[in-house]
Amino acid sequence: MRRLGDVIPLPASVRPVTDATFRTLPGTTVSAPPGLAAVAAHLGQPLADDGAIRLVLDPALASEAYRLEITAESVTLTGGSAQGVYWGVQTLRQLGPDLPAGIIEDQPRYGYRSAMLDLARHFFTPAEVEAHIDLLAQFKINHLHLHLTDDQGWRLEIPGWPRLTEVSGGEGTGCDGTGPGFLTLTEYADLVAYAAARFVTIVPEIDMPGHVNAVQVAYPELTADGEPVEPRTDAEVGYSSLVAAKEETYAFVETVLKTVADLTPGPYLHIGGDECHSTPAADYRAFLDRVLPLPGALGKTVIGWHEIAAADLPTGAVVQYWRIEPVDDAVARAAADGHQVIVSPADRTYLDMKYDADSPLGLDWAGHVDVRRAYEWDPAERLPGVGEESILGVEAPLWSETLRSVADVQYQTFPRLPAVAEVGWSPRDSRDWESFRERLAAFGPVWTAAGINFHRSPEIDWH
Ligand code: TNX
Numbered sequence: 367m368r369r370l371g372d373v374i375p376l377p378a379s380v381r382p383v384t385d386a387t388f389r390t391l392p393g394t395t396v397s398a399p400p401g402l403a404a405v406a407a408h409l410g411q412p413l414a415d416d417g418a419i420r421l422v423l424d425p426a427l428a429s430e431a432y433r434l435e436i437t438a439e440s441v442t443l444t445g446g447s448a449q450g451v452y453w454g455v456q457t458l459r460q461l462g463p464d465l466p467a468g469i470i471e472d473q474p475r476y477g478y479r480s481a482m483l484d485l486a487r488h489f490f491t492p493a494e495v496e497a498h499i500d501l502l503a504q505f506k507i508n509h510l511h512l513h514l515t516d517d518q519g520w521r522l523e524i525p526g527w528p529r530l531t532e533v534s535g536g537e538g539t540g541c542d543g544t545g546p547g548f549l550t551l552t553e554y555a556d557l558v559a560y561a562a563a564r565f566v567t568i569v570p571e572i573d574m575p576g577h578v579n580a581v582q583v584a585y586p587e588l589t590a591d592g593e594p595v596e597p598r599t600d601a602e603v604g605y606s607s608l609v610a611a612k613e614e615t616y617a618f619v620e621t622v623l624k625t626v627a628d629l630t631p632g633p634y635l636h637i638g639g640d641e642c643h644s645t646p647a648a649d650y651r652a653f654l655d656r657v658l659p660l661p662g663a664l665g666k667t668v669i670g671w672h673e674i675a676a677a678d679l680p681t682g683a684v685v686q687y688w689r690i691e692p693v694d695d696a697v698a699r700a701a702a703d704g705h706q707v708i709v710s711p712a713d714r715t716y717l718d719m720k721y722d723a724d725s726p727l728g729l730d731w732a733g734h735v736d737v738r739r740a741y742e743w744d745p746a747e748r749l750p751g752v753g754e755e756s757i758l759g760v761e762a763p764l765w766s767e768t769l770r771s772v773a774d775v776q777y778q779t780f781p782r783l784p785a786v787a788e789v790g791w792s793p794r795d796s797r798d799w800e801s802f803r804e805r806l807a808a809f810g811p812v813w814t815a816a817g818i819n820f821h822r823s824p825e826i827d828w829h
Contacts, residue, residue, distance in 0.1 A: 375791035431473035478759025480509035486516030488545030517579035534580035573638030604643030640671035698751025780820035
């Protein structure tokens with residue numbers, strides 16, 4: 367049996383009270399008000415008016431907070447909103463059928479706890495992404511950033527620009543030409559709804575002005591000289607750019623962002639902005655001066671990779687920090703101006719880095735990221751001038767240059783994603799590597815039974 371606190375991410379407060387146990391049997395009933403019926407279904411137990419497991423809403427709690435009171439006879443799970451109750455359900459599911467008596471009071475450190483999946487370098491189907499969302503939500507991840515476009519492919523249908531997906535989402539696209547496919551408008555909307563039912567917000571990214579070779583293959587009028595360019599399936603970066611001085615550029619960008627905004631109930635649109643090595647600095651700024659305000663005009667908050675901090679940021683713009691070390695102080699200046707920062711340093715959170723020299727998949731430009739490196743760091747200590755109050759949250763990006771299957775996605779994700787999830791959720795002072803590696807060890811048999819392909823890191827004494 368697990369101890370009450372044997373949960374990832376570690377709850378904010380855990381108080382075992384007696385050595386009594388609540389035993390969940392197949393017939394154990396759950397009661398929930400109508401607004402929590404959908405959340406109750408995630409417990410997989412029968413519903414009843416007077417259930418032994420009671421789900422309750424208490425708006426006095428923060429919306430993601432929950433409180434779990436376990437006695438030998440009953441379980442009461444109270445949440446500040448349906449989302450808070452849902453996180454409590456994840457805690458219950460991790461604890462298994464035998465629940466130690468006691469009280470857990472829990473709420474996240476950061477409101478933005480995210481994973482990113484790169485559908486451009488290799489496309490994953492809606493069913494594959496949905497299964498991945500289920501695994502992320504178990505660790506209380508509440509955003510999934512989808513990198514939908516890059517040099518090697520374009521993965522979202524855009525009305526009026528059919529060649530984006532016909533050509534750049536078709537056969538032969540993706541790294542090594544092995545990752546074709548795209549989401550239709552309906553598939554995308556269904557995916558957003560599937561995620562929302564698990565309290566995960568989809569954050570769509572359209573990467574620009576760089577990372578656009580796939581756009582320019584489909585529409586040569588968007589290149590500087592209007593000449594066609596060759597499709598690319600290699601993993602180079604920084605060679606393609608939209609043209610800041612062409613009006614056609616903005617007609618294209620406006621249609622794309624409007625389409626994505628209309629499909630996206632969540633508050634964020636990510637416009638990329640990274641690695642524009644072939645865009646002159648003045649053009650980069652001119653482009654962003656036109657494009658950064660567009661999401662706001664569509665009712666959305668704009669996010670960009672931290673390079674956008676070189677431009678004039680509109681109020682509310684969010685900056686996503688990804689580098690190994692600070693290049694300059696632009697992110698700190700943005701924070702001083704009141705901008706929120708998503709912290710995703712490559713040498714800690716990049717799930718596409720190799721674990722060690724023997725890793726079969728992944729890249730190593732940011733070094734090797736083993737489980738301990740993904741765990742033992744603090745977002746508020748990472749960047750001078752970017753303290754706790756400037757941090758929106760953390761993200762673990764998974765770029766897919768070397769990935770060819772869902773099994774590959776899982777191998778890179780587990781067990782590092784749980785480490786980053788705990789960094790984003792648990793109180794700073796409660797985090798402890800020895801405690802984490804013990805709690806993580808218990809997931810070995812769980813993942814094995816579920817058929818999840820995880821890396822059996824030698825840092826963990828797997829059960
Ligand atoms: C850098 S991090 C990139 C991506 C690559 C990734 C590989 C960032 C914003 N851009 O284009 O896929 O490295 O690790």
